[in-house]
Amino acid sequence: xxxxxxxxxxxxxxxxxxxxxxxxxxxxxxxxxxxxxxxxxxxxxxxxxxxxxxxxxxxxxxxxxxxxxxxxxxxxxxxxxxxxxxxxxxxxxxxxxxxxxxxxxxxxxxxxxxxxxxxxxxxxxxxxxxxxxxxxxxxxxxxxxxxxxxxxxxxxxxxxxxxxxxxxxxxxxxxxxxxxxxxxxxxxxxxxxxxxxxxxxxxxxxxxxxxxxxxxxxxxxxxxxxxxxxxxxxxxxxxxxxxxxxxxxxxxxxxxxxxxxxxxxxxxxxxxxxxxxxxxxxxxxxxxxxxxxxxxxxxxxxxxxxxxxxxxxxxxxxxxxxxxxxxxxxxxxxxxxxxxxxxxxxxxxxxxxxxxxxxxxxxxxxxxxxxxxxxxxxxxxxxxxxxxxxxxxxxxxxxxxxxxxxxxxxxxxxxxxxxxxxxxxxxxxxxxxxxxxxxxxxxxxxxxxxxxxxxxxxxxxxxxxxxxxxxxxxxxxxxxxxxxxxxxxxxxxxxxxxxxxxxxxxxxxxxxxxxxxxxxxxxxxxxxxxxxxxxxxxxxxxxxxxxxxxxxxxxxxxxxxxxxxxxxxxxxxxxxxxxxxxxxxxx
Amino acid sequence: xxxxxxxxxxxxxxxxxxxxxxxxxxxxxxxxxxxxxxxxxxxxxxxxxxxxxxxxxxxxxxxxxxxxxxxxxxxxxxxxxxxxxxxxxxxxxxxxxxxxxxxxxxxxxxxxxxxxxxxxxxxxxxxxxxxxxxxxxxxxxxxxxxxxxxxxxxxxxxxxxxxxxxxxxxxxxxxxxxxxxxxxxxxxxxxxxxxxxxxxxxxxxxxxxxxxxxxxxxxxxxxxxxxxxxxxxxxxxxxxxxxxxxxxxxxxxxxxxxxxxxxxxxxxxxxxxxxxxxxxxxxxxx
Numbered sequence: 001x002x003x004x005x006x007x008x009x010x011x012x013x014x015x016x017x018x019x020x021x022x023x024x025x026x027x028x029x030x031x032x033x034x035x036x037x038x039x040x041x042x043x044x045x046x047x048x049x050x051x052x053x054x055x056x057x058x059x060x061x062x063x064x065x066x067x068x069x070x071x072x073x074x075x076x077x078x079x080x081x082x083x084x085x086x087x088x089x090x091x092x093x094x095x096x097x098x099x100x101x102x103x104x105x106x107x108x109x110x111x112x113x114x115x116x117x118x119x120x121x122x123x124x125x126x127x128x129x130x131x132x133x134x135x136x137x138x139x140x141x142x143x144x145x146x147x148x149x150x151x152x153x154x155x156x157x158x159x160x161x162x163x164x165x166x167x168x169x170x171x172x173x174x175x176x177x178x179x180x181x182x183x184x185x186x187x188x189x190x191x192x193x194x195x196x197x198x199x200x201x202x203x204x205x206x207x208x209x210x211x212x213x214x215x216x217x218x219x220x221x222x223x224x225x226x227x228x229x230x231x232x233x234x235x236x237x238x239x240x241x242x243x244x245x246x247x248x249x250x251x252x253x254x255x256x257x258x259x260x261x262x263x264x265x266x267x268x269x270x271x272x273x274x275x276x277x278x279x280x281x282x283x284x285x286x287x288x289x290x291x292x293x294x295x296x297x298x299x300x301x302x303x304x305x306x307x308x309x310x311x312x313x314x315x316x317x318x319x320x321x322x323x324x325x326x327x328x329x330x331x332x333x334x335x336x337x338x339x340x341x342x343x344x345x346x347x348x349x350x351x352x353x354x355x356x357x358x359x360x361x362x363x364x365x366x367x368x369x370x371x372x373x374x375x376x377x378x379x380x381x382x383x384x385x386x387x388x389x390x391x392x393x394x395x396x397x398x399x400x401x402x403x404x405x406x407x408x409x410x411x412x413x414x415x416x417x418x419x420x421x422x423x424x425x426x427x428x429x430x431x432x433x434x435x436x437x438x439x440x441x442x443x444x445x446x447x448x449x450x451x452x453x454x455x456x457x458x459x460x461x462x463x464x465x466x467x468x469x470x471x472x473x474x475x476x477x478x479x480x481x482x483x484x485x486x487x488x489x490x491x492x493x494x495x496x497x498x499x500x501x502x503x504x505x506x507x508x509x510x511x512x513x514x515x516x517x518x519x520x521x522x523x524x525x526x527x528x529x530x531x532x533x534x535x536x537x538x539x540x541x542x543x544x545x546x547x548x549x550x551x552x553x554x555x556x557x558x559x560x561x562x563x564x565x566x567x568x569x570x571x572x573x574x575x576x577x578x579x580x581x582x583x584x585x586x587x
Numbered sequence: 588x589x590x591x592x593x594x595x596x597x598x599x600x601x602x603x604x605x606x607x608x609x610x611x612x613x614x615x616x617x618x619x620x621x622x623x624x625x626x627x628x629x630x631x632x633x634x635x636x637x638x639x640x641x642x643x644x645x646x647x648x649x650x651x652x653x654x655x656x657x658x659x660x661x662x663x664x665x666x667x668x669x670x671x672x673x674x675x676x677x678x679x680x681x682x683x684x685x686x687x688x689x690x691x692x693x694x695x696x697x698x699x700x701x702x703x704x705x706x707x708x709x710x711x712x713x714x715x716x717x718x719x720x721x722x723x724x725x726x727x728x729x730x731x732x733x734x735x736x737x738x739x740x741x742x743x744x745x746x747x748x749x750x751x752x753x754x755x756x757x758x759x760x761x762x763x764x765x766x767x768x769x770x771x772x773x774x775x776x777x778x779x780x781x782x783x784x785x786x787x788x789x790x791x792x793x794x795x796x797x798x799x800x801x802x803x804x805x806x807x808x809x810x811x812x813x814x815x816x817x818x819x820x821x822x823x824x825x826x827x828x829x830x831x832x833x834x835x836x837x838x839x840x841x842x843x844x845x846x847x848x849x850x851x852x853x854x855x856x857x858x859x860x861x862x863x864x865x866x867x868x869x870x871x872x873x
């Protein structure tokens with residue numbers, strides 16, 4: 001009996017592996033298990049090596065670790081590439097027609113589970129892609145889960161495709177499941193302990209979580225040019241546009257995307273864009289426009305490996321400093337970095353409210369690991385009450401009359417927080433100019449030094465007003481520790497699992513973790529928390545320590561001890577523990 | 588509703604265009620059309636590019652969005668999606684709309700949003716003191732082309748017709764009443780309407796003067812029916828001793844707003860923000 005099982009399935013792109021991962025996640029989540037599913041794939045549609053890794057556990061966890069209990073190979077390459085990763089007594093599921101295997105081919109003792117996938121799909125006259133359904137059913141059998149949990153997921157997954165597709169998938173699944181149960185009675189040793197969670201859990205990727213939160217927060221318009229890793233957001237919005245009464249428009253490029261979103265924002269709807277670093281580079285000009293015009297907009301910036309086209313389907317945290325500094329001229333913005341889907345929901349709702357409240361751009365700095373992994377989260381995390389606050393937005397048709405050649409003071413300077421009431425086209429007596437040039441209170445151009453300074457001051461005043469809504473970093477672990485780890489965004493999971501695994505201490509050295517999700521403007525509360533730390537270790541998925549630089553810039557604290565990873569892969573808890581062991585012995 | 592007149596659009600600012608600039612004629616014609624259509628300062632929206640044309644917003648009292656260079660069309664489309672009942676007019680230039688914004692021009696045309704685009708076509712970048720624009724004809728000497736323009740010019744009309752614009756016209760800045768007639772038809776047209784307005788740059792172009800144009804321009808109205816795409820294309824290629832003026836092409840077609848299911852319930856900016864069936868949405872992930 002195990003309390004956690006990790007399954008990896010590999011094969012060529014086009015084998016349907018990604019959907020098998022999602023279905024596996026939902027199957028075990030419905031049974032009450034915690035699950036996390038992540039994908040690794042090259043930037044190709046067919047061929048290349050795709051893998052899905054799924055960890056399922058009867059207790060709460062936050063990341064994958066180095067365990068590998070079941071390796072399912074839909075091709076020979078999967079064995080060659082991953083045989084060194086398998087744990088002791090792992091089960092190796094493969095088709096003997098693809099590869100001949102002996103237990104001695106593996107560095108550790110393993111059990112072989114040969115299943116003639118190819119023969120089954122041949123005999124049944126079904127598409128070869130259904131091998132993934134066979135493999136999925138075999139895994140469900142190997143972990144000791146009931147078949148009904150899988151068949152109900154199959155029925156829901158293929159509902160839109162019709163009865164025939166559901167039936168053929170269910171039939172194939174039943175065959176795979178029964179074959180394992182009957183043939184490998186003695187090998188089925190992966191039985192998981194009973195789950196403890198009672199509440200229904202969602203299995204949802206970061207892009208979908210962000211999309212759900214955005215529409216919950218009143219998103220009405222999105223213009224998003226396709227780019228990895230935010231494509232699942234496009235799918236979500238496009239699929240639901242009709243029922244949710246929103247408009248998703250695919251623009252000709254990212255420049256058009258953000259300008260469309262700003263046009264929609266100007267005319268009074270909550271709007272957003274999403275992209276990755278390269279696409280955001282094209283949006284930078286219009287980001288500055290949003291700053292000048294004081295237009296609300298939410299930007300989902302899904303980081304992937306750069307520079308340039310980089311490694312498009314892999315993860316990195318390389319754009320923190322980019323989004324903080326992007327845009328010509330000086331103007332306020334907020335940068336959030338959610339670390340999991342729960343934070344993604346909360347911060348997305350906050351992003352839309354604060355964009356409206358302060359009339360500024362707000363970033364959701366996500367990454368490939370968050371956007372494309374399937375996370376498990378309690379339904380309650382998505383059912384929190386949401387307040388939609390449009391801030392100083394005027395739809396009122398009873399504004400005081402304007403003089404004959406006068407315009408509305410949309411940029412009124414008499415405002416303590418730098419935010420003035422804005423109208424939208426169609427509002428009587430609300431006519432003004434939204435101007436890319438420096439302007440006066442009505443939006444007319446000005447180059448007068450006093451007026452310029454006053455208007456710049458109005459915009460910059462928001463920097464301090466924003467702090468009223470600050471969400472300081474979260475401290476996990478003991479309040480007073482010998483070593484404090486700082487991190488941001490999706491390093492949260494591996495760091496938490498590493499620290500929980502060592503019970504927040506290494507021999508006599510106690511540990512805690514300061515997790516940043518509010519990245520910018522840098523918060524005075526964060527400065528205070530950092531100043532109390534005895535010794536700080538910075539952990540980031542980039543090569544230069546961008547959070548450490550930000551901390552140095554705003555606090556003067558120089559963090560010299562860092563664990564940086566920029567291979568395109570997320571952290572494993574084990575490598576964090578190894579680093580902390582080295583550091584704690586050097587205390 | 589109070590009557591809209593030309594003076595409804597007055598601001599406290601006076602034009603800074605050079606005396607004799609073609610922009611005056613375009614501005615006057617636009618005000619005449621808006622007044623005629625009863626579109627007052629709070630009833631519509633104008634999106635301006637950057638260039639001499641774009642400075643118009645300062646003396647044009649109507650909801651205005653003075654955008655970035657070349658980015659008028661995406662802004663206009665976004666605003667139109669947010670409120671498709673709102674009349675939207677784009678004030679753009681040949682450099683702004685066809686150089687920096689060329690890609691947006693093609694893609695806006697193929698979507699057929701219900702907006703009107705007025706291109707101030709004078710073959711030069713006036714605001715940066717006289718470099719060649721994308722519509723500059725071969726051989727035209729400017730500050731950036733001392734030996735004359737080498738490249739073929741962009742023809743805004745053939746480009747618009749090819750890309751799928753459903754109203755394509757050419758006007759002349761030297762004839763405000765005639766131009767206003769075209770603008771009114773363009774704004775009334777339900778779809779993407781393009782009016783390329785020939786205008787002399789009195790400061791940086793000593794060749795294409797008012798007199799140069801007047802010698803060549805002829806009105807096609809009465810002798811030409813603008814309902815054939817191929818004929819319109821042929822007409823749009825006429826240039827030289829005779830230059831046609833008027834509506835070259837017009838077609839009734841579904842607009843990009845017509846195709847959005849959400850907008851069938853009213854303007855997007857008036858729809859409820861709360862989601863119905865939220866639990867059902869979450870169930871998709873369970």
